[in-house]
Amino acid sequence: MTATITEPNAANFSGADASFIEDFATLCTFGATEGGGVERLAGSTPDGRQRAWLTGIMENHGFRVEFDQIGNQFGLMELVPGAPYVVVGSHLDSQPTAGRYDGAYGVLAAAHAVARTAEACKKEGKQPKYNLAIVNWFNEEGARFKPSMMGSSVYTGKLDVSQALSTTDPDGITVREALSGIGSLGSGPGPRAAFAAEIHIEQGRSMERGGITIGLVDSNWAANKYEFIVHGEQSHTGSTVIADRRDALLGASMLVVAAREVANRYPDGLLHTSVGQLNVYPNSPVVVPSRVTMLLDLRSADEEVLAEADDLLHRRVAEIEEQARVSITRNSSHSWPVTPYQSEGVELAARVAESLDLPHSRVKTLAGHDSTNMKDIVPTVMLFVPSVDGISHNEHEYTTDEDLVAGLHMLTEVVRRLAGGELERAKSSLPS
Amino acid sequence: MTATITEPNAANFSGADASFIEDFATLCTFGATEGGGVERLAGSTPDGRQRAWLTGIMENHGFRVEFDQIGNQFGLMELVPGAPYVVVGSHLDSQPTAGRYDGAYGVLAAAHAVARTAEACKKEGKQPKYNLAIVNWFNEEGARFKPSMMGSSVYTGKLDVSQALSTTDPDGITVREALSGIGSLGSGPGPRAAFAAEIHIEQGRSMERGGITIGLVDSNWAANKYEFIVHGEQSHTGSTVIADRRDALLGASMLVVAAREVANRYPDGLLHTSVGQLNVYPNSPVVVPSRVTMLLDLRSADEEVLAEADDLLHRRVAEIEEQARVSITRNSSHSWPVTPYQSEGVELAARVAESLDLPHSRVKTLAGHDSTNMKDIVPTVMLFVPSVDGISHNEHEYTTDEDLVAGLHMLTEVVRRLAGGELERAKSSLPS
Numbered sequence: 009m010t011a012t013i014t015e016p017n018a019a020n021f022s023g024a025d026a027s028f029i030e031d032f033a034t035l036c037t038f039g040a041t042e043g044g045g046v047e048r049l050a051g052s053t054p055d056g057r058q059r060a061w062l063t064g065i066m067e068n069h070g071f072r073v074e075f076d077q078i079g080n081q082f083g084l085m086e087l088v089p090g091a092p093y094v095v096v097g098s099h100l101d102s103q104p105t106a107g108r109y110d111g112a113y114g115v116l117a118a119a120h121a122v123a124r125t126a127e128a129c130k131k132e133g134k135q136p137k138y139n140l141a142i143v144n145w146f147n148e149e150g151a152r153f154k155p156s157m158m159g160s161s162v163y164t165g166k167l168d169v170s171q172a173l174s175t176t177d178p179d180g181i182t183v184r185e186a187l188s189g190i191g192s193l194g195s196g197p198g199p200r201a202a203f204a205a206e207i208h209i210e211q212g213r214s215m216e217r218g219g220i221t222i223g224l225v226d227s228n229w230a231a232n233k234y235e236f237i238v239h240g241e242q243s244h245t246g247s248t249v250i251a252d253r254r255d256a257l258l259g260a261s262m263l264v265v266a267a268r269e270v271a272n273r274y275p276d277g278l279l280h281t282s283v284g285q286l287n288v289y290p291n292s293p294v295v296v297p298s299r300v301t302m303l304l305d306l307r308s309a310d311e312e313v314l315a316e317a318d319d320l321l322h323r324r325v326a327e328i329e330e331q332a333r334v335s336i337t338r339n340s341s342h343s344w345p346v347t348p349y350q351s352e353g354v355e356l357a358a359r360v361a362e363s364l365d366l367p368h369s370r371v372k373t374l375a376g377h378d379s380t381n382m383k384d385i386v387p388t389v390m391l392f393v394p395s396v397d398g399i400s401h402n403e404h405e406y407t408t409d410e411d412l413v414a415g416l417h418m419l420t421e422v423v424r425r426l427a428g429g430e431l432e433r434a435k436s437s438l439p440s
Numbered sequence: 441m442t443a444t445i446t447e448p449n450a451a452n453f454s455g456a457d458a459s460f461i462e463d464f465a466t467l468c469t470f471g472a473t474e475g476g477g478v479e480r481l482a483g484s485t486p487d488g489r490q491r492a493w494l495t496g497i498m499e500n501h502g503f504r505v506e507f508d509q510i511g512n513q514f515g516l517m518e519l520v521p522g523a524p525y526v527v528v529g530s531h532l533d534s535q536p537t538a539g540r541y542d543g544a545y546g547v548l549a550a551a552h553a554v555a556r557t558a559e560a561c562k563k564e565g566k567q568p569k570y571n572l573a574i575v576n577w578f579n580e581e582g583a584r585f586k587p588s589m590m591g592s593s594v595y596t597g598k599l600d601v602s603q604a605l606s607t608t609d610p611d612g613i614t615v616r617e618a619l620s621g622i623g624s625l626g627s628g629p630g631p632r633a634a635f636a637a638e639i640h641i642e643q644g645r646s647m648e649r650g651g652i653t654i655g656l657v658d659s660n661w662a663a664n665k666y667e668f669i670v671h672g673e674q675s676h677t678g679s680t681v682i683a684d685r686r687d688a689l690l691g692a693s694m695l696v697v698a699a700r701e702v703a704n705r706y707p708d709g710l711l712h713t714s715v716g717q718l719n720v721y722p723n724s725p726v727v728v729p730s731r732v733t734m735l736l737d738l739r740s741a742d743e744e745v746l747a748e749a750d751d752l753l754h755r756r757v758a759e760i761e762e763q764a765r766v767s768i769t770r771n772s773s774h775s776w777p778v779t780p781y782q783s784e785g786v787e788l789a790a791r792v793a794e795s796l797d798l799p800h801s802r803v804k805t806l807a808g809h810d811s812t813n814m815k816d817i818v819p820t821v822m823l824f825v826p827s828v829d830g831i832s833h834n835e836h837e838y839t840t841d842e843d844l845v846a847g848l849h850m851l852t853e854v855v856r857r858l859a860g861g862e863l864e865r866a867k868s869s870l871p872s
Contacts (some may be wrong), residue, residue, distance in 0.1 A: 016603075021730055028585050028773060053548075055704050086805075095833075099546070103492060103674075103722060103724050103727050104721075104722035104724060105674065105730075106674075108656070131739070135489070138738070149726070150724075150725055151722070151724040151725075151727070152724065154727065156726060182789075185521035209682075210677040210679070211676045212679040212680070212682070213676075213684075229678070231678070233725075235842055240537075241834065242537065242833050242834040242835075243710070243831065243832060243833055244806075244807055244832040244833045245714035245716050245833075246642040246643075246663070246712065246714075246737075246739055246806045246807035246808065247642070247662070247712075247805075247806040247807045247830070248643075248644070248712070248830065248832070249644070249645070249709050249712070249830075249831060250700075250703050250704070250711075250712060250713075251708045252645075252706055252830065253715070255700070257696055257715055257716075257718060258696060258697065258700055260693070261692070261694075261696035261697050262693075262695035262697055264690060264693035265690065265691055265693050265694055265697060267680075268687070271682050276681050276682055276683045277681050277682075279682075280677070280678065280679075280680070280682060281682075281695075282677035282678075282727065282728060283616075283689055284677045284688070284689075284724055284725045284727050284729065285720065285722070285723050285724060285725050286689060286718070286720050286723070287720075288717065288718050288719075289536075290535060290536035290537060290583070291663075291714045291716070291717050291718070291719070292535050292536060292581070292582075292583040292716055292833075293582055293583075293584075293586065293588065293715060293717050293735045293737075294535070294581070294582065294588060294716055294807070294833065295535050295536075295716050295833045296833070297716065298834075299536075303725045305677060305678075305725075305726075307678055319792065320483065372740040373679075374678040374679040374855055375726070376618070398679070398680065398684065399675065400675060400676040400679060400680070401674050401675055401676045401677075401724075401726065401727045401728070402673065402674040402675055402730075403674075420612045426674070431686060434842065437861055
């Protein structure tokens with residue numbers, strides 16, 4: 009790891025930008041880890057503390073704070089009675105031993121960008137066409153409660169709220185209990201959205217390499233995510249001869265290796281495969297494992313590549329079943345295609361970047377984001393700022409203060425234009 | 441799995457043998473699983489219940505029950521004031537979703553064999569040369585608390601008692617707390633042993649294939665056990681390009697596969713390799729794992745084969761570090777050579793089997809047993825009865841009632857001879 013993290017330093021900025029960097033430095037203290045990162049799993053005590061702090065920030069700026077039925081935290085300013093909202097935000101929850109910027113930057117930038125927009129409206133005496141909402145989506149990471157992007161999935165009607173609330177973490181605690189425990193369980197579906205915007209760190213290297221400050225996200229990679237269960241047979245690691253074994257961990261390990269081999273068949277950057285989670289039963293030193301559960305995903309910007317790779321992987325599954333004398337079942341799967349963000353939104357963002365003289369380029373998002381859900385119900389603008397060395401989901405995740413502030417300026421102007429109705433014609437291109 | 445378990449049926453036996461089978465049927469109810477096995481982890485509630493029941497059995501036969509400083513449970517009968525004891529027993533704790541016979545048979549057979557010997561002494565009016573002890577060793581399995589064979593290791597001075605008592609399970613509960621919780625924490629080093637005996641199921645197929653009822657264990661396999669830690673780097677499973685990844689789970693999986701490949705280089709039965717336990721951090725669906733901890737063991741009856749295989753494996757470790765861009769450290773290791781049981785004890789057991797007309801043969805134990813520890817401090821007789829299909833550490837573990845009773849007869853006569861001093865000359869061959 010080469011990234012050297014510099015602490016946020018408000019002294020290099022003035023006025024509202026300095027306040028933003030000060031607030032970001034405070035945000036970094038919630039769930040801070042010894043290694044310079046944060047650990048704020050969804051619904052945990054540090055998550056509760058940062059949410060309470062965010063409530064204070066939003067109320068100080070004159071926003072009314074409310075939680076919806078799945079714990080999404082909103083700061084609302086109704087400037088146009090009865091009109092729907094421009095919903096701007098990201099997520100404060102994190103992975104274990106995670107970086108400071110993933111999600112957190114986007115929520116705080118939203119709070120400041122929306123507050124600035126509201127103040128500008130009041131100052132200029134101009135009523136916008138839409139109301140303004142800051143959002144902190146619940147459980148984007150999915151580290152403690154599966155699936156990821158839970159809050160925005162419920163908000164956009166893709167996930168049933170009662171199913172989400174009864175989801176349990178590895179200790180058997182439900183989402184409902186965790187949300188109640190941190191005072192974040194509200195009711196109702198949340199405010200009605202007209203448009204959405206999100207800013208996030210890239211979590212890759214392409215912008216840094218290209219000298220780009222603002223990424224205009226025009227689509228997401230396609231992904232196939234699978235839960236595989238490898239079934240073997242418990243036996244004694246000492247006394248069972250090799251020929252008699254049905255070792256579930258051997259089969260699972262072969263599948264981990266096979267997933268990487270499939271990725272290696274393509275030029276780098278074309279296909280990503282991973283196994284992030286793997287659990288062994290009975291996981292005892294002297295017992296040949298009888299069951300391994302694993303989460304495997306394949307991702308590509310090219311749907312044909314993804315389909316071909318998926319086929320290769322499944323052929324390997326069948327071979328591994330025979331070679332390791334195990335059976336492998338696919339317990340669940342979750343796939344999404346390459347889907348574009350509304351081109352009118354990308355074009356609006358490009359105009360804003362031009363007007364602010366910020367180096368910009370179209371990019372694709374490899375990771376899922378709450379905006380991936382939002383774009384399916386309202387025109388949505390998704391922006392990136394660069395990640396130093398592309399490091400993410402790691403305590404060494406880093407984005408410079410200068411890029412954070414450039415992104416804030418960019419987001420503020422996007423929000424101003426969305427609130428003013430500049431993206432209205434994109435609404436007709438949505439699925440009904 | 442082909443073994444069909446027949447429930448223990450006392451109706452096929454009479455007298456003391458029927459009582460033994462009845463008691464065994466009762467023992468099978470503690471921690472019974474739906475799949476026909478048992479789950480009685482060391483220091484758990486089911487372990488406490490079966491220990492209380494065993495106390496009753498031993499007290500009914502006139503034994504004084506006491507627990508030593510590490511929770512080994514003894515039933516003592518002092519027939520010769522001040523003399524040391526013939527210590528006979530095994531362990532009642534089990535693996536998760538385990539079989540009914542592993543350890544449990546040996547403890548109950550010991551209780552009945554020793555009680556019969558005591559009764560015979562009284563009936564015949566003959567004073568033995570040594571006192572009689574039944575033992576239920578604490579935590580032989582090591583499934584909940586590492587290392588395995590904990591109770592007999594402390595008893596034989598191989599493991600420090602305070603270290604053992606402060607060992608924690610995955611929930612942070614110490615051995616001391618678990619033992620106190622089930623009323624099994626005593627004090628002192630336990631009774632002084634003169635000789636030891638244990639009977640156990642084979643957990644392999646060799647006796648069944650050879651038509652052997654009694655295995656005379658003459659040595660144990662050599663073993664090298666390692667804890668490897670694979671170190672990678674956390675990153676995002678979606679956005680991190682393959683070339684940038686340092687995936688600890690990929691490295692660990694390659695090592696699991698490599699261990700099996702090393703075993704496959706030898707004819708079946710010559711070398712056993714296994715990974716029974718593997719834990720992934722942070723084990724989140726969308727994070728490339730940064731750390732995997734795994735327990736790997738190699739076992740062979742041939743020390744040269746073991747040394748060669750160990751060397752092959754360690755060469756693969758170095759290759760995997762490079763191929764997967766990870767570093768692999770060896771956190772702990774535990775090895776033992778091929779060590780013989782005292783030949784005088786094997787010969788005594790052979791004479792007993794002849795006298796009882798039981799088909800017998802010398803065998804080696806591939807698994808570790810409490811008697812493996814005991815033989816290093818006193819002359820020790822280790823006996824096996826057959827395992828149907830060799831299945832063990834599995835709910836389908838099975839030994840026929842007929843073999844259980846034959847083993848009980850065998851053990852009873854061995855205990856009688858040990859108490860009478862027949863193995864005295866073997867004491868001189870022990871290390872001082």
